[in-house]
Amino acid sequence: MNVEIVVIGDELLIGQVVDTNSNWIAREMNKIGWEITEITTVRDRETEMLSAFEQAFSRVDIVLVTGGLGPTKDDITKQTLCEFFGGKLVLDESVLRDVEELLAKRKLKMNASTRSQAMVPDVCTVIQNAVGTAPVMWFEKGGKVLVSMPGVPLEMKHVMVNEVIPRLVARFHDDSSILHYTCLVKNYTESALSEFLTDFEAQLPECVKLAYLPNPGVVRLRLTARGRGGENLQHQLDVQISKLNTLLGDNIFCHQDTTVAGAVGLLLKKQHKTIATAESCTGGNIAHQLTLIPGSSTYFKGSVVSYANEVKERVLGVNKNDIEIYGAVSQPVVEQMARGVQRLVDTDCAIAVSGIAGPGGGTPEKPVGTVWIAVVCGDKLYSEMFVFGNNREYNIERATHRALLAMVKMLTEN
Amino acid sequence: MNVEIVVIGDELLIGQVVDTNSNWIAREMNKIGWEITEITTVRDRETEMLSAFEQAFSRVDIVLVTGGLGPTKDDITKQTLCEFFGGKLVLDESVLRDVEELLAKRKLKMNASTRSQAMVPDVCTVIQNAVGTAPVMWFEKGGKVLVSMPGVPLEMKHVMVNEVIPRLVARFHDDSSILHYTCLVKNYTESALSEFLTDFEAQLPECVKLAYLPNPGVVRLRLTARGRGGENLQHQLDVQISKLNTLLGDNIFCHQDTTVAGAVGLLLKKQHKTIATAESCTGGNIAHQLTLIPGSSTYFKGSVVSYANEVKERVLGVNKNDIEIYGAVSQPVVEQMARGVQRLVDTDCAIAVSGIAGPGGGTPEKPVGTVWIAVVCGDKLYSEMFVFGNNREYNIERATHRALLAMVKMLTEN
Structure with a gap:
């Protein structure tokens, strides 16, 4: 209908x-x-x-x-x-x-x-x-x-x-069906993925359509089957899902239609690991995204939002000198925030973010949109810097997204 | 146009x-x-x-x-x-x-x-x-x-x-104008407010329209003036804004089109007060809403998301016995969370929330949707229980909203 x-x-x-x-x-x-x-x-x-x-x-x-x-x-x-x-x-x-x-x-x-x-x-x-x-x-x-x-x-x-x-x-009696399969793919841009999947797309049966929903660093791929007669449609969709999985392998990091936060949750659950976050410019949004997922209490233990530097020092144990020398938005500080919250909340993994969301707070060396991200899992640590844009909401959203993606990579590639 | x-x-x-x-x-x-x-x-x-x-x-x-x-x-x-x-x-x-x-x-x-x-x-x-x-x-x-x-x-x-x-x-050269005034009103339901404002609405000039945007516990009122010739239109709108303010007085707690979090921010700024949050079921969303507001770093210092009970105890100093006797979702615990984060982050005000967002975790005495909220400002403390619904996202959103509204009342009525 x-x-x-x-x-x-x-x-x-x-x-x-x-x-x-x-x-x-x-x-x-x-x-x-x-x-x-x-x-x-x-x-x-x-x-x-x-x-x-x-x-x-x-x-x-x-x-x-x-x-x-x-x-x-x-x-x-x-x-x-x-x-x-x-x-x-x-x-x-x-x-x-x-x-x-x-x-x-x-x-x-x-x-x-x-x-x-x-x-x-x-x-x-x-x-x-x-x-x-x-x-x-x-x-x-x-x-x-x-x-x-x-x-x-x-x-x-x-x-x-x-x-x-x-x-x-x-x-309205109606026996038409619509079936979706959605997966999350890393390591490809939308256009690189579409080039890679050209032959796959060309051989799709009439009733199955492929769509791309890009986001920086991740592409959501959706196969949709439409038609009448539920079982055959499911079979036709399954055949294509299996082909897609053979083609993309480990680049597919999630086989459900969920957020990146949801994918992190599924990985943590599977690996029996727990997580905490230490957030400055994202202001609690990473914790919020993680806890929107039903059942997140099995892996999410807690967070510290350390907006003020004294909270970074006093609660997370970030070195005061490092904040003075390198600034709050810096690699040493974000790494200490990650280690600090991992220790404080006593978890396997942790995500930390420190950045300048704007509109104020930018400098020539560190413009608005500069964000440091660190993820830790046991002894392993990875950190990376991004420079996003001028829009506060966008910077918060993008930093949240990139931090969660970094955690996906930590959980799947190391 | x-x-x-x-x-x-x-x-x-x-x-x-x-x-x-x-x-x-x-x-x-x-x-x-x-x-x-x-x-x-x-x-x-x-x-x-x-x-x-x-x-x-x-x-x-x-x-x-x-x-x-x-x-x-x-x-x-x-x-x-x-x-x-x-x-x-x-x-x-x-x-x-x-x-x-x-x-x-x-x-x-x-x-x-x-x-x-x-x-x-x-x-x-x-x-x-x-x-x-x-x-x-x-x-x-x-x-x-x-x-x-x-x-x-x-x-x-x-x-x-x-x-x-x-x-x-x-x-497209065009001299038509559209002017909005939006304010946030407490203490009225939409229908009580619309009854109260019947005469006001009846006397509005043709070019000014009144609209209601209700939310539990708060009504956003919007006056819109449409027409040509900017200055006269602004004057006509100003006359109605002034009448509305005379009618509603202190029930209008914000004269800007902002969120309740934005209104809390404006009040804190005006009163030179700082704030922290301690969040369980809202998972950082209150901190997130507060920090979405540009300039929030002048009043927002930090937060603790205490999902696990050990974080409530160890980081916020909640009494372990009280958690065992009353449960994590209880008045004593939420009040200690508020006091704990106020002390830890060293702020004037604090908001704390502990609840069962669902879908799991409910009991016959405390069903899914049960949420305790506490707000503190200096020595003053107020706490209240709500029972929302079965939907996790909705419970998180509603708890966030009610907690911020409680803070508005604390900052305007005491």
């Missing part, structure tokens, strides 16, 4: 909020073999929303709408859906009771605007929203379905998993 | 990558008074891309396209733009030289696929991409402009700021 998403909200079009809902919905749809073919993001304006609904319906049978369902005046999705499907807003007693219950549980009072949440189009089926006050609405027209859901990610996810997906699957 | 964005890439529609480019572009456009009116995300398919270009051009004069420009076979944006504007791909010697130079700088070799980056449509003006190999292409048709840029955020941002925006501004 092909599905489109319509995302509603001024906040998305002035850049105040990043739409992460569509990404999540796409993954969930993929799991049941359905594809998102287009995403349209529109403002809280009636004509623009109507046009988006109309066009999506002209292309696909299922349209998932998120956002614009708040109790405030700027949200007009409900009224616009009435207009589109030809209905009017009426008070739904059962929604009202749900809202009352939810408010009571949260020790909040009902007022005119929360009460307005119980006004729903008389031409839809209301689906209970157990975790919020905005109604979830199911519309049908000419055999096609539009489901309107709140934009709050928690609420949307809850109703999608518990209500919307089961109903969609029951409503 | 109204602008549309067309985002290209299968990876966005299968949920492998979140589109953060559009958000960034929207902000930059807003700065020059231009508006993004629609974002369309399509797959790497010719017909779908053509239809997206056509529809965008039917609505606006400027279309910004990102993605689909990699050197690999799955990227067909260049060919499709040739089709759309009626041209063919030709080798551009100056692009070839740029690619050669860039590769030499990165110590990489040219191959067939990087060489193909120098093939560009003969119906466009090529703009130099100083930070990548993908060409940036400027097309014109019937007085309308389409600019195609790489999807790699760093490259796109670099060419937008340095090349595309200056050229767009020179090409």
Whole structure:
């Protein structure tokens, strides 16, 4: 089945909020073999929303709408859906009771605007929203379905998993499948890899596609098989996976669709090793990325974010003289940070980063973006310097990425 | 000026990558008074891309396209733009030289696929991409402009700021303005706030709009003024900002469009206070959020991520008996973590969090999602328990948010 998403909200079009809902919905749809073919993001304006609904319906049978369902005046999705499907807003007693219950549980009072949440189009089926006050609405027209859901990610996810997906699957019987295999490849740039895989790509069967998702120092390769009849498709995909693995060997360091932090976790788990981090410019982001992975407590023990030099000295035992002579962003300091946190937290491995994220703090010798990275594993130590760019967020992200990649290399090549 | 964005890439529609480019572009456009009116995300398919270009051009004069420009076979944006504007791909010697130079700088070799980056449509003006190999292409048709840029955020941002925006501004003279004022409000739910502000909203002039962006425990309020003639518009907005401030008083704890972490930073800076964090289930994310803010080194000194209990004891000085009696996720432990890191890092304030992010680790008494938060400032201490949900990422995010909000209250109410 092909599905489109319509995302509603001024906040998305002035850049105040990043739409992460569509990404999540796409993954969930993929799991049941359905594809998102287009995403349209529109403002809280009636004509623009109507046009988006109309066009999506002209292309696909299922349209998932998120956002614009708040109790405030700027949200007009409900009224616009009435207009589109030809209905009017009426008070739904059962929604009202749900809202009352939810408010009571949260020790909040009902007022005119929360009460307005119980006004729903008389031409839809209301689906209970157990975790919020905005109604979830199911519309049908000419055999096609539009489901309107709140934009709050928690609420949307809850109703999608518990209500919307089961109903969609029951409503649209479909035996098409979509299968993905993703792996992480090191030691190749995107273009070197694509050259190396030219013959492999040329021999792929019609139903299997190869895609490259590059990141500095790592390429995510994705094989996607689309078609009907699950088992044969899986077999066709497996044949290609096996060929790819023969071609790339140890350059594939992870056979799952995960982050580099996830790959580090899988390697640590396999090797029964523990890890800690000592972070200056990355400010805890490496620890954060490592601990986003479920089950990371089996290998991740702890971290020290040593922003101030006195924390580097006092907590991590970095030599004060070395900081004075070489500066906080230097090879001796970052190596001592790595050794220091390995000792303090008592782990097998450690990652340390010290750099200048910017916008301030740069000098002619060490411009903003200069970052030293050290990784240790037992007695082994490796350190490297990078010079990224001028953007603080980017420098933090890139330093995090490079530090985790250095740990991958330490765990796979030594 | 109204602008549309067309985002290209299968990876966005299968949920492998979140589109953060559009958000960034929207902000930059807003700065020059231009508006993004629609974002369309399509797959790497010719017909779908053509239809997206056509529809965008039917609505606006400027279309910004990102993605689909990699050197690999799955990227067909260049060919499709040739089709759309009626041209063919030709080798551009100056692009070839740029690619050669860039590769030499990165110590990489040219191959067939990087060489193909120098093939560009003969119906466009090529703009130099100083930070990548993908060409940036400027097309014109019937007085309308389409600019195609790489999807790699760093490259796109670099060419937008340095090349595309200056050229767009020179090409389209426009004196319309868009002004935003955003503030952060505590102590109100979205619906209570909207009820409280009913009269305020009713008296707003036509050119000023009010919008609510709710988050648990905090509502971001945004006033947007749109129109021509900058000065009068600013005055009209200022009048409404002043009314809003009179109405809400101290409930507005931040007058900038920033994160709660950013608001904590502003408060600390104003009060000349320093901060540290001790994190268990949030795994360094609070430190990360605090250090994302430029200039945070003036108030943020350091953190300890104490995932393992022995780190809580040994580094933060939490009483081993208390961990055994009350558990690691408990009021005594989280309070000792806060005091411990305040002492260790030697700061005025500290935030501590201990919780069960899940999916493992829950018990009937302490289910997954149980989180204890403590904030300290000098001698003052406040701690509170929350029970969030089952989703690990959500629990980390929500715990981070609530902990930072608790710090806001500590800094504004005591």
